[in-house]
Amino acid sequence: MKKTENLTQEAKQLLRPIKDRPDLEPSQEFVNELNNKLRMDGKRRKTRVKLFPLLAATAIIVILPFLILTSQSEEEETHAYAIEESSRIELVDTIKYGNGEGEIGSYAHGMNPVSSFDMKNGNIYILDEMKSQVVIKSGEATSSFSVQNDQNIIGDLNDILVTKDEEIYVLNSVEKVVHQYQSNGELTKTYDLSQLELFFPDSLVELENNEIIVSQNQEKFVDLKTVIFIEDEVLPFQFKQVNRKESILVLSDESEQTELPLFSDFTLANVALKDVLDEQIIYMQTVAPPVMTPLSETHLFVLNKKGDKLGGVRIPDENFIEKPQEVENYIATDQNEIYLLIPESEHVALYKVTLGKEYESFIEKQMEEVNIGFDTESFGRPFPELEEEIRKLFINGDIQYGNEESLNGVAIDENGTVVIDFKDFLAGSPASAEAQSLSKALHSATFEKFPEIQQIYFQFDGSFSAWAHWLESTEEPWKRQDSN
Incomplete structure (x- = not known):
């Protein structure tokens, strides 16, 4: 190894603490003492300049910014959800019920007035079924706009999606149409899916190339622009049911296809993918025990790319006005954070969700009591x-x-x-x-x-x-x- 390479390695070792903790600064006493020693050393060696200090200093000057930038770059590129020892759910915001501007329609007959929500750059977009509107909350400011709804049937406005360009898509599952709106509420286009036989849309998905697709149970997919079914082999993801206790999550990219089996001791009532990162997969799972009593339990789980479960959190569906069939519509991700929206009896509550290695589960105990x-x-x-x-x-x-x-x-x-x-x-x-x-x-x-x-x-x-x-x-x- 060349001498300069040795010096570079030595500088890296010296600067490792700085890389790991760029916020650390030397004490003033250390700086003063170092200046004095350098000054005294300079007096003793006025006519001689050694190469080693010069190279070392040069290496430090060159490598220090590189290491700091590398550390910052690694932090910026680490797109991962935090997994702590124990899961938790924290209340971060509430939205009132009422007839005023930006308020959610009052619930009736024990039904959830909100059917879905999405988040983008910290802004909250709520699909209010009771008033057929989209409520947008940005900080303290709240606004709303009406959604086209010909039949005005409770249960028809099923899902809302906000794209990276902040275009808003609303799925009407009864009329089988998707309305596209600008952020100011102006209707841009309506997509008619009614000609598709045996297709019952229930959710909207945005792909990385800004392509919008409509899904049925995340098993069948339709390209929104062409209104044509997407072939299985070109789907980025898909769930395939094996039996009532097992489902397979198929992930595809240009180079390979990965199949991850998902199994439960109970019936898999519903599964839904929420996000896929480089090393993490976030998905929701609702299970129901085989008993006459209507019991169910929903969790949000994080897996690695091998399918190993890294953590999870129980969704407190008992807090909903009515336990929803599609809990995934009330879960959204934004900037590596997970949020949960629950229409509660007093207000609509927004929670921040933290995944944990330890998380609650009561379904086994509940089944024992009725089995x-x-x-x-x-x-x-x-x-x-x-x-x-x-x-x-x-x-x-x-x-x-x-x-x-x-x-x-x-x-x-x-x-x-x-x-x-x-x-x-x-x-x-x-x-x-x-x-x-x-x-x-x-x-x-x-x-x-x-x-x-x-x-x-x-x-x-x-x-x-x-x-x-x-x-x-x-x-x-x-x-x-x-x-x-």
């Missing part, structure tokens, strides 16, 4: 004869779901109560004809062949409630018809 189920290992005694008959149903194809490995166990007690526990079929609820065929096969293998059976609880993985929910029946056991 009905039995453990075949501790219930009564084993019933191998019946177990064999049930396995035959799978082998012979009498049951169209699962396979012969789908049976966890069978037990019977002294009163003739039987528990038959299956592995979850991970299938949608059967249609009427399918349900009748399944019931006939199970009845033939149980009541008709074993007179000691008086009643039966069918289960999925220890949950009778899950079976009843899947079959869309009441939570009542099957009983022998000739029994008293």
